[in-house]
Structure formats: structure tokens, C-alpha cells
Amino acid sequence: MKFSRKEENLKTIKAALLALGIMLITLLCLGIYVSINNFGSLSFIVVPFILSPILYVFAKKTFTITEEIKSREI
Helix, strand or coil, X not given: CCHHHHHHHHHHHHHHHHHHXXXXXXXXXXXXXXXXXXXXXXHHXXXXXXXXXXXXXXXXXXXXXXXXXXXXXX
């Protein structure tokens, strides 16, 4: 891939990582609030934990692209 394309992908992945992280934290807080009010709705708390490996994949891809960009700058 071209160098400029990698930088563009890095910016996109970082934005997606930030948005997903904020969304999962909000979803967890909302799930805790709903489960406190309704004792039968504990499944709302599980969803952010199930989707959290996506954060790891985005972070790993960000690290890989950053390392490749640093190696090309030398």
C-alpha cells in the first residue's frame, strides 16, 4: 500500500477506535442503569464485553500500521 494511504487508514482506524470505545463505555453505563431498575435485564451488561475484542483488533491494527510507517520513514 502507498504511504499516504496507510496514513489515511491510520486516521480512520483511530477515529473508529475512539468512537467504539466511547460507545461501549456508554452502553455499559446504560446497561448497569437499566439492570439496576429492572432485575431481569442483565443481558444489557454482557453486550459491551462481547464487543470489546473489536477494540483489541483495532488497537493491534493501529500499532502495526504505526510501526510500518515508522520503519518507512527511516
